[in-house]
Amino acid sequence: MKRERTGLVKIASIIFFLFLWHLIASLELFEIPTPLKTAETFFKLLTVGEPVLGRTLQRHVISSLGRVLKGSLIAFSIGIPLGIAMARSEKFEGFTSTLIELFRPIPPLAWIPLAYIFFRHLENTSVYAQIFIVFVGAFFPAVLNTISGVKSVDPILIDAARTFGATRFQILTKVILPASLPMIITGVRVGLGVGWMSIIAAEMIGGSASGIGFFIWTMYYIGGDTAKIISGMIAIGIVGYLMNEGLLWIERRRAY
Amino acid sequence: MRWRFIPILLAIAMLSVLFAGCVESEEGNYVYVAKLSPAGEMRAEMLSGDIDGFIAWEPYNAEVVVKGEGEYLIQSGEIWPDHPCCVLAVSDEVAKDEKLLTALLWAHVKATRFINDPANHEKVVQYAMEFTGKDKEVVEEALKHIKFVEYPDEKEFRKYYERLKESGFLQNSIKDLGYASEDGFFKDFLMRNAYDYVVEKLREDPSWIPDAPDREINMGHLTADLHELAWYVALKEGYFQQAGIKGNLEKQYANGPAVMEAFKSGELDVSYLGGAPATLKRINDDIRIHIVAGANNEGSAIVVKKGSEIKTIEDLKGRTIAIPGFGTVQDFILRMALEEHNLEVRLKD
Structure with missing residues (x-):
């Protein structure tokens, strides 16, 4: 009820x-445009696509999503181990935390020009630059959530495991990781969300030439059809919502 | 409870639509396009093998050919003979200012005639080198493919409109803009009276100089676009100065749509730009500009890497070609060439 x-x-x-x-x-x-007109345009973009760029809305979303997944995967595979190490070693945390706190307030978008300079000599400069920007966005939520997850593991559990003769590696894999997993998943969820926002903005700037952000920007550039711009925004919203809800669902399941 | 199935069926229908749109068949007759800047990016990415070729304005096509890095696949003049390209456009406000318009047209006509006078060849080459920053061989090759004109052919120019309309680029109709007919729209869009007046006056007295305008202007052009050499010549030969045209005359833009954005925000009063973006944005965004003169016909080309297997337009199938932007003259010409061979444009990831 x-x-x-x-x-x-x-x-x-x-x-x-x-x-x-x-x-x-x-x-x-x-x-x-009215919601009805926008819905009509949205449906057209899903089925027949759009003539200027010659592609459907889903295809634009997929090319953005691919870069978000690559960038965040790299961010998580560096950020999560780093977070664990920082939470487990006070010396290491002292060494890295100031740097992390200094870099964290720099928004991913501020990295765009530097990213283009970094990857200037590679073939697909804009693709690498965008993956890097997603990396920056997804990295910090992953690190910070992992730290707080690992730190919140009840010390009694660790002591108990140690008394029973567990090795350091066993304590890490059998006690710490399972206990801090919900927080790590939260980090992944927030990181993906930030990464998704960053890629859209990165696609609107500079040498970029594909993705949903590029689609919106091109529609603005060519002009005249606001319904297409709004349709692109709706697609971004739906994808972001589904990613978030999906990971929330996993979080809830892991909580039991 | 039979109607419980309805939402499920609806959901299945929705999902299949969603998935159908995700798949792009690889079998069609597609040519992939990438948006790149002609200044630097196109050449670099072609040499690295990222793209198979590009279509740009001069001197970028001639540059790779002269350096032996690329070869012409086809000149834009072979795709569409005598096609209008760059034009001189003014804002609605300037269009009403007869004095200013006359002065601008005078400088433009003088500069264009200077370029087309064979006696000035050495000087023109020198100016072209300064304007584009390329060496002598490159600009001499590039100049061969550009026809500098004073006014575009109206019938040819209207092809931009027709094709843009056919291929779904236009979101507004002429009627939405408040014109009863296409003829009425083009009469207002392609303003010829100032040009005719200046030509007539110059015929009567070749040494005639119009009165100085009352206001300063912001004037733009595309960065190092050799089509717009008239602007540089007018500046260097002192035609702007003689006509009393003052203000910031040296604003630069990356492509035509960017110029139109600047017109929209009121940042520009006068500018050189491509005819396709001018028409596209005039109609789609109702940016009130008027075309008062032409700058050039032809002068774009599809170039491919030297020694490439691509010998004909059909060979472009499945290859990647760079364009300077969607809605530019070059985008337009490429689509035109491809359509004739039943090829379609598709975005490169």
Whole structure:
């Protein structure tokens, strides 16, 4: 009963939003297409695609998503071990934490020009630069969540394992990792979210020539069809939402 | 409870639509396009093998050919003979300022005639070298493929509009912009009166110099685009100065759509740019500009790497060609060439 009611509230909020949007569009408060017109364009982009770039919306999303996954995978495979090491060794944490805290406030987007310079001599400069920008975005949430996950492991569990003669490696794999996994997954979830936001912005700048961000920018550039721009934004929203919900679902399952 | 199946069926239908759009068949007749800057990027990526060729404005095509790194596949003049390319456009405000318009047209016509006078060849080559930063051999080769004109042929120019409309680039119609007919629109868009006036005055008295305009202007052109040499000649031969044209005359842009954005924000009063982006953005974004003169016809080319297996347009199937931007003259010409051979454009990842 209670669950049904929250479901209804959720639907009501979407209907309210669409109504508001329709009102703003039909009163011409801003120059935006109505929700219905946008839905029509969105559906067209999914089925027949768009003539200028000659491709469907899904294909644009896939090329962005591919780069996000590559960049975040690298970020996680460096960030998570680093986080564990920092949480386990006070000396190592002292050595690295200041650096991490200094680099963390620099937004991924501020790295764009430098990234292009880094990879200037490689063939696909813009692709490498974008993967790097996603890496920067996904790295810090992964490190910080891993640290707090590992630190929150009950010391009694570790002591108990040690008393039973567990080796350092066994303590790491059998006690610390399982106990801190929910927080690590949170780090992965937040990192992917930041990475997804960064790639869209990176695709709008400079030498980039594919992906959903590039699609939106090109539609703006060619001009005249705001519904296509909004459709691209909706696609970004849906993909971000699904990624987040998917990982939340895994988090919840791991919690038991 | 039969209708419980309806949402499930709907969901399945939705998912199959989603998945169908994810797959791109590899079997079609596609040519992949990548957006790159002609200045530097195109040549570098062709040499590294990232792209198979490119279509750019001069002097970038001539440059790779002269250096022995690339060869012409086809000149744009062979794809569409005498096609208009770069034009001189002014904002709505400037279009109403007769004095300013006359001065601008005078400088443009003088500069174009200077370029086309064979007696000035040495000087023109010198100016072309300075403007583009390329060496003598390159600009001499490039100049061979450009026809500098004073006014574009209206019938040919309208092809841009027709083709843009056919291939789905245009989001607005002429009627949305408040014109009753296409003829009415083009009469306003391609303004010829100032040009005709200046030509007539110069015919009567070749040494005629118009009155100085009352206001300063911001004027733009595309970076090192040899098509727009008239701008550089007018500056260096002192035609702007003689006509009393003042202001920031040296603003540079990367491509035509960028010029149109600058017109939209009011950053530009006058600029040289390609005819395709001018038409596209004039209609799609209702950016009120008027074309008051032509700059050149032809002068773009598809080039491929030296020794490439690509010998004909059909050979481009499955290959990657770089363009300077979507909606540019070069994008337009490439699509035109491909369509004739039943090839389609597709974005490169």
